[in-house]
Amino acid sequence: MASAAFFSTCLLANKNYVFLAPANASAKGYINNLRVPNLPSIVLRNERFVRLRGLVAMGDEGASKVSEDDSRMKIPHVLTVAGSDSGAGAGIQADLKACAARRVYCSTVITAVTAQNTVGVQGVSNVPEDFVAEQLKSVLSDMEVDVVKTGMLPSISIVKILCNTLREFPVQALVVDPVMVSTSGDVLAGPSILSTFREVLLPMADIITPNLKEASALLNGMQLETVDDMRSAARLLHNMGPKNVLVKGGDLPDSSDAVDILYDGLNFHELRSPRIRTRNTHGTGCSLASCIAAELAKGYPVVSAVKVAKRYVETALGYSKEIGIGNGPQGPFDHLLRLKSHSQDCHRQRPFSPSDLFLYAVTDSRMNKRWGRSIADAVKAAIDGGATIVQLREKDAETKDFLESAKACLRICRSHGVPLLINDRVDVAIACDADGVHVGQSDMPAHAARTLLGPEKIIGVSCKTPEQAQQAWVDGADYIGCGGVYPTNTKENNTTVGLDGLKTVCMASKLPVVAIGGIGVSNAGAVMGLGVPNLKGVAVVSALFDRESILTETKKLHSVLLGSNVGGT
Numbered sequence: 078m079a080s081a082a083f084f085s086t087c088l089l090a091n092k093n094y095v096f097l098a099p100a101n102a103s104a105k106g107y108i109n110n111l112r113v114p115n116l117p118s119i120v121l122r123n124e125r126f127v128r129l130r131g132l133v134a135m136g137d138e139g140a141s142k143v144s145e146d147d148s149r150m151k152i153p154h155v156l157t158v159a160g161s162d163s164g165a166g167a168g169i170q171a172d173l174k175a176c177a178a179r180r181v182y183c184s185t186v187i188t189a190v191t192a193q194n195t196v197g198v199q200g201v202s203n204v205p206e207d208f209v210a211e212q213l214k215s216v217l218s219d220m221e222v223d224v225v226k227t228g229m230l231p232s233i234s235i236v237k238i239l240c241n242t243l244r245e246f247p248v249q250a251l252v253v254d255p256v257m258v259s260t261s262g263d264v265l266a267g268p269s270i271l272s273t274f275r276e277v278l279l280p281m282a283d284i285i286t287p288n289l290k291e292a293s294a295l296l297n298g299m300q301l302e303t304v305d306d307m308r309s310a311a312r313l314l315h316n317m318g319p320k321n322v323l324v325k326g327g328d329l330p331d332s333s334d335a336v337d338i339l340y341d342g343l344n345f346h347e348l349r350s351p352r353i354r355t356r357n358t359h360g361t362g363c364s365l366a367s368c369i370a371a372e373l374a375k376g377y378p379v380v381s382a383v384k385v386a387k388r389y390v391e392t393a394l395g396y397s398k399e400i401g402i403g404n405g406p407q408g409p410f411d412h413l414l415r416l417k418s419h420s421q422d423c424h425r426q427r428p429f430s431p432s433d434l435f436l437y438a439v440t441d442s443r444m445n446k447r448w449g450r451s452i453a454d455a456v457k458a459a460i461d462g463g464a465t466i467v468q469l470r471e472k473d474a475e476t477k478d479f480l481e482s483a484k485a486c487l488r489i490c491r492s493h494g495v496p497l498l499i500n501d502r503v504d505v506a507i508a509c510d511a512d513g514v515h516v517g518q519s520d521m522p523a524h525a526a527r528t529l530l531g532p533e534k535i536i537g538v539s540c541k542t543p544e545q546a547q548q549a550w551v552d553g554a555d556y557i558g559c560g561g562v563y564p565t566n567t568k569e570n571n572t573t574v575g576l577d578g579l580k581t582v583c584m585a586s587k588l589p590v591v592a593i594g595g596i597g598v599s600n601a602g603a604v605m606g607l608g609v610p611n612l613k614g615v616a617v618v619s620a621l622f623d624r625e626s627i628l629t630e631t632k633k634l635h636s637v638l639l640g641s642n643v644g645g646t
């Protein structure tokens with residue numbers, strides 16, 4: 078068993094970590110046998126040492142943890158060693174975006190800066206070798222890199238520096254994308270690099286990902302025109318030392334599928350996906366390799382990593398089919414699947430203002446059914462009558478129907494500049510790109526909804542107490558709904574807070590408040606008459622939607638509210 082003295086000596090090196098060297102079986106066994114509650118992950122690195130995080134004091138009494146290190150969470154980390162693409166479709170920029178999309182941290186060592194766009198590469202400036210070495214050391218000596226991914230390596234010395242540095246700072250896996258020529262035909266690493274690739278870099282790689290041209294160049298110009306040729310190439314490249322070879326067939330002629338061949342020295346995997354018809358394929362290779370690295374960093378085996386990466390590229394290409402960036406033949410794609418909604422919508426979501434809560438219309442599917450109206454017709458009438466915000470509260474609709482209705486309502490709301498919120502169903506709100514959600518105390522917590530929806534969406538929370546109002550604020554909500562103010566049939570078993578309860582919550586709330594529950598034309602004046610500054614309006618269900626004419630009732634309520642000095646101003 079390891080002694081207390083042994084650990085103490087190790088602690089001198091770094092007070093946040095314990096280094097045990099060498100990591101032989103007994104050291105591993107010792108760690109596994111330690112009974113430390115909530116022991117953070119133990120990272121095994123090569124065979125050289127075991128890094129054990131969170132443990133500090135070792136003694137005869139046992140082990141205790143360092144408090145400052147307790148909260149640290151290991152994040153999967155890819156280091157990309159590649160060239161910068163000013164057009165940001167390939168290279169370092171693609172790697173950063175692909176890793177972000179795959180939820181992995183990505184650090185960068187830049188080997189060259191290219192002046193590049195969708196037409197081609199207009200210029201290349203290599204980063205001085207010493208400075209590539211300096212970047213490598215900066216990252217690897219400090220950060221816990223799991224996987225290194227290489228792209229453009231423009232000189233023999235840079236390849237050698239990289240390989241030597243990796244011997245000094247070993248990582249879990251090395252992914253090599255042997256970039257040589259851009260899709261536009263411009264040279265990024267000349268043929269003189271080939272022998273260094275073959276002799277020094279490839280033998281260290283866990284996986285290499287050449288495209289057809291690169292595979293051919295590494296194999297002295299071998300012709301690659303069929304899937305069988307790709308298999309032969311994969312086998313020959315495997316003989317050069319990498320543990321796995323992925324020959325990519327994005328440029329395979331006359332193929333209706335995008336076919337890649339993965340070979341691990343024993344088995345071939347033929348990976349096929351539909352070929353997406355698009356000009357936006359600039360950077361597919363870089364993104365594929367980065368995604369493979371990201372999945373390996375998470376701990377997945379090579380075959381799963383490659384399958385996920387291929388599916389990722391396929392999805393991103395499909396999503397980005399028609400986006401138009403640049404005027405050249407090869408455009409970039411949208412790695413994060415987020416660019417389209419903004420540019421396509423003629424009526425964008427506008428920022429939330431507390432005054433939107435003035436006349437808040439909440440739909441109810443049963444009432445609409447009773448009066449034989451569609452949700453969209455009901456919403457249109459409420460907006461025409463003066464509703465300033467709409468919430469769809471469809472408790473018993475089928476999801477598919479609900480989504481279709483929500484899309485129809487969103488079109489109406491957007492064209493009138495009225496925000497549309499979805500009650501409870503964050504998934505439906507995301508699917509139709511609604512303006513936000515309203516959640517109750519037993520629905521998804523506001524902080525979780527915020528994470529899913531992003532910073533610009535509106536989140537409202539139902540609150541009955543000052544404590545709940547405080548929590549809503551902490552959770553990142555935009556407003557609270559307080560009630561029921563009066564008894565109502567819309568919500569069963571709902572306790573009433575009354576005007577006093579409403580006032581108490583309003584006084585305590587840091588967020589604007591809308592009052593809800595049994596409010597209509599007859600009592601809206603009394604509610605707003607409370608005169609508390611952050612009470613901004615009333616939310617109404619039956620008084621609008623359980624009536625013959627939604628338009629007439631909304632107009633009436635609107636004029637009552639106008640006469641009641643809303644917001645205490």
Ligand SMILES: Nc1ncnc2c1ncn2[C@@H]1O[C@H](COP(=O)(O)OP(=O)(O)O)[C@@H](O)[C@H]1O
Nearest residue numbers: 288325326327328335351352353361362365390
């Ligand atoms: N039009 C496309 N549709 C679907 N997948 C594609 C398409 N073009 C390339 N791919 C895929 O993108 C990845 C990168 O391949 P490729 O374009 O051949 O590499 P590179 O960008 O290095 O030339 C591969 O998995 C390939 O199958």
Ligand SMILES: Cc1ncc(COP(=O)(O)O)c(N)n1
Nearest residue numbers: 160161167168259260359360
């Ligand atoms: C800096 C840099 N690195 C790599 C590529 C290859 O990408 P692609 O083959 O998709 O053009 C590139 N064009 N630029």
Ligand SMILES: [Mg+2]
Nearest residue numbers: 327358361362
């Ligand atoms: Mg490509």
